[in-house]
Amino acid sequence: MTIKRRLFISNILMIVIPIVLALMLSALLVLLLWQKFDFQFDNSEDYYGARDSVMEASRELLENPDTDVRKLDFMVSRVDRILTNNHMALRIYETAGESAELGTGTLTYSLGGEPFADPQLTKALDTLGGTGLVGAEGRELYVSEADGAEGSYRIELYSTRKAAEQAPPGHPGGSAGIWFPIAILLGMIAVVVLTSRFLTRFVFQKIRQPLEILAGGVNEIRDGNLDYRIDYTRKDEFRPVCEAFNEMAGRLKESVWAVQKQEMNRKELLAGISHDLRSPLTSIKAYAEGLLDGVAATEEARRRYAGMIKTKAGDIDHMVSRLFLFSKMDLGDYPNYPEDLDPREELQSFFRAADDEYAQQGLKVALGAMEEGLLIHIDPVQFRRVLSNIVENSLKYKERPEVTVSVDMYRAGSTLAITVSDDGPGVTDEALPKLFDVFYRSDASRSSPNRGSGLGLAISEKAITFMHGTIKARHADGGGLRIVIELPVTQAKEA
Structure with missing residues (x-):
């Protein structure tokens, strides 16, 4: 799951979860409070409404004694429930129509709780003539006389006013009602805090782990472990970052290797220059010194000495020219004038022109199959120089009086492949990948400066690279050396 999706889900849940849990918590609190404190007023009546309802129901019971039994039971049950919920007690006595003391007469109905005896209220009621409403110290006594269908009655309603003055538990305004919204608020705060912690863990745990993985990879690279790679399989925003890290590590390794190789080539270059200049x-x-000391006593000897000096100076000049060319190619300051050429014609033209010269030096050229109708975009001068360096390399390292060079050309997809193979001594497996390094030669060649400066194939590789191609060395079938050049084909030549 992506981090973006996690954040979206987190934001939604941050709103939904607190609301749902708050509603569930509210419902739970309401249920608990309802079970613990029955609501005091039936049908949402207050204390005074309850008292009036009881008195009205009582008179109705007395005036209609012949009421249907089911209806009568319902009325009695309702009055009893109101009395119980509001801490009241109802006693109805049948009298002879004259005033009597409380609790005297024939008891007709006894509903609600137990009545209380309070001399102070009784005395106050006597002062009122035996009926009316009196109260003191949280208690109320309401006495009323009523005429029923079968006689006269006295209705006594006892109330614990202290409980009635307060809003009942669980009712808004009462003690439980005060704590009810506080409990809801505290519950919502707790829900929000817990939800926030959970969602923070849900989102940032998936961020912290990839960051730790990346930090570990950075530390590995910092400590020089350029082979370290991050194995990250999750499909989120960190995956391309980890892939970019691996690519960066690979390029950094290649860059370090290239710097090390350049440093090694530089050292070899200095050693090669020193060696190759020292001999001539x-x-x-x-x-x-022979000329100055008179060792060459004859004119012929002096001419021979002077000729050798000229030859060695020419060798130095040739080597310096090649070194200068390679340096310019390495710096990118390299003359390159490409044009569309037919590679078949270029190969045939080059080897026909150089056939006599190479034949005199013991080299025979065998042109093989060459595909027709192709064009490549290259610099013809540099292309001939590459061919010349390859052929001269085969000629210089031949061990027999004569060496044969076979040339083939074929197309492989969008690439043109040119192979130049000789039947010379070849090279070892160890030396094969180093042939294009600057001044690289086998140890045996160091004893023979005439076998070249070690720059020919290095220059050829630079030139082919400028042509957007590749050049590689392989073992030939006959044990010699094979050079494979691959160049991009521009287009097929029109017939």
Whole structure:
């Protein structure tokens, strides 16, 4: 699940959960309070309404003694419920029509709780003539006389006024009613806090873990472990970040490796220059001293010494020129004038022109199958230089009087492949990937400076790279060396 979706769900639940839980909590509190405190007033009547309802119902009972039994039971039950809920007691006595003391006469109805005896209220009632409403110290006594269908009656209603003065428990305004909204408020606060903690954990736990994974990966890279990769499989916003981290680590490793390789190449370059310059310079110095010391006594000897000095100076000039060219290519300051060429014609033209020169040096060229009708976009001068360096490399390292170079060309999809194979001694598996390094030569070649400076194939690789192609070294079938050049095909040549 994505973090965006988690945040959306979290926001929705942050609203819904507190409301639902608050409603459930309210319902639970109401149920508990209802069970613990019956609401005092039946049908939402207050104390005075309850008292009036009881008196009215009492008179109706006395005036209609022949009421249907079911209706009578209902009326009696309702009056009893009102009395009980409001801490009242009702006593109805049949009298002879004359005033009598409380609690005397024939008891007709006894409903509600137990009546109380309060001399102070009795005395006050006597002062009123035996009927009326009196009260003191939280108690009330209401006495009324009524004529019924079968005689005269005295109605006595006893009330505990102290409980009635207060709103009943669970009723708004009472003690329980005060704590009811407070309990609801505290419950809602608790619900919001718990929901917030839960949703915070729900969202940020999925953020903290990926951050810790990324931090661990950064620490590994910082400590030099460039092979470290993050294995992250969740499909969320952190997955592309982790993939970018892995890509960054790979590129950083390649960059470090490239810097190390350049440093190694630089050292090899300095060592190669020192070695390759020392040999011809030593020869030049020796022949010059021979001329100065009179070792070359004859004119022919002096001419031979001077010729050797010129040859060695030419070798130095050739090596410096190649080194200068490679440096310019390495810096990107490289003359490149590409054009659309037919590779078949270019190969045939190059080898026909150089056939006589190479034949005199012991090299034979065998042109194989070449696909027709293709075009490549390259610099023709640099392309011929690459071919020349490859062929000269085969010629310089031949061990027999004659070496054969086979050239083939074929198309592989959108790529043109050119293979140049010789039947020379080849190279070892260890040396194969290093042939295009600057000044790389086998140890045996170091003893023979005439076998080249080690720049030819390095220059060829740079040139092919500028042509957006690749050049690789392989073992030839006959044990020699095979150079494979791959170049992008521009288009098929129109017939």
